[in-house]
Amino acid sequence: MEGILSYIGDAKTVGIAGHINPDGDCVGSCLAVYNYLCQQRGDLDVHVFLNPIPTIFSFLTNAASIEQADEEDTNRSFDLFIVLDCGDTSRLGPASTYFRNAKHTICVDHHLGKHEFAEQNFVDSDASSTCELVFDLMDKNLITKEVAECIYTGMVTDTGVFQYSCTHSSTMRSAGFLMDLGIDYPRIVERVFFEKTFNQNRVLGQALLNARQYLDGSCIASVITQKEMAQYDVLPKHMEGIVSQLRATRGVEVAIFLYQVETGGYKVSLRSSDLVNVAEIATAYGGGGHAKAAGCGIMGDPWAAIDTIVKKVKLQLKETNKD
Template identity: 45%
Template structure:
């Protein structure tokens, strides 16, 4: 498949869905394709299924048309998943996916096994939105569609910062920019902007962070009672581990928060000399060489001690 148009012939109904807890790339790719079908294939009845996206994406068009529940009764001619790395990550619409006459998976995760009948997976591309763009007719990408795709691209590349950013990424971003979208507003309001309390918490975590192994490993943490005190949830903690990683001289960074008593979610980031995916996999999680995560039970110091040993072993070349 080179163009989405190739498989839309004689199709009357299309379902679209992303992964659980949708991020910017998931929301952007699902809404980008939904808006594209609505605009250029009005004869097709298209539905988009997503877990309720975060408020920061409310500037995108068509958000009030998202279906946040799926009865599973509808039999679609074609069901398309976007940014979904495996079938168990598909949100809401599993039954519709199984019932559909044809299925298409558009994704950018290397680990994707190709669970649909047709799979268009480019494992080394920075975002699902970038993969999706290459399947569309460029002249048909209107400003609302471009806003959705641009949102996904900036979120999954850290605003064109991660190593997955290529000249093609920037060329596509340039084409999207030419539709006249307000890139400054999109980047600030959906990516960088924090609430007052989110900034307070980030400040506190940074102030109380621990730097060990001669400055090679930095650890930030938040206890359950502190999360209660600030009245925050996990989605208020985005960006903290990335900020820790930017500490001069560190090889790796860890941020852990206690989501329930003695239960921690752990995020790891590396600057290249530590493969954090190996550590995450050891503790039952997953991820990439530079970014990975897992969950662990125990006291704060149990978690810190356990993970630190693995970081130290990798740094000493054992």
């Protein structure tokens, strides 16, 4: 695989963006590429666009440089636009306009989705994370500690600190290389997975209190509303990690967590232990993701939506039992 610098060509302006509701792999890959290009090509005018990121990723170098795309700025254009961790232009949000206006485009992703929408597509659904693919596209001699921290953050996020089945021996070798660059990897894991404010812990407790079991305990679901967020003085971006805590319940195959966003709709997070492909379920609602971690958005009654999702889970479990 050629290095990412070889695809810059004579570009003077570069835009970078990832999917809406960015997670660690999205933020990590976008900032890794942003920092890498800024460090190696000081002549470039580079901009990175993401929706507001979870505060747990604010420690990454140049997180403060992330901009909000303006959907009304329809004339803005870049010589090159790089899409990371996103399998469909509809998931880019307002940044999709910049992508369409760009002279040249690149996509780097590991999701199952509608790929081949860019001129150059680096897609591998077997990869642990987009950050691992980004690592493969970089000259290893040019990766700095700052870039390494971004890549490592994305890798540990999408592998559950190397617990999930998407973790391969190549993933561990790449992580080892990054560790050798002197990154504070215990601190990264602490900040991303364990460190929470008092109010975040309180709203986690509320989510657990709201939880309901389905399918003889093999499925669990919970909902947090805007009213409850206001009660605990937290925001939608602070909901990170709740669905994983639900999935950790003994006997649970699928965890479903919905939290209300500012529009009144709900963000749906799905996690599977092994038997159910939650990406297939999320895709039915216009979302996407991986077999064991996916998401989408819905409008309407959240518990009614959960009932429908549970039916889809039940169908998959029946098919699995047949086999």
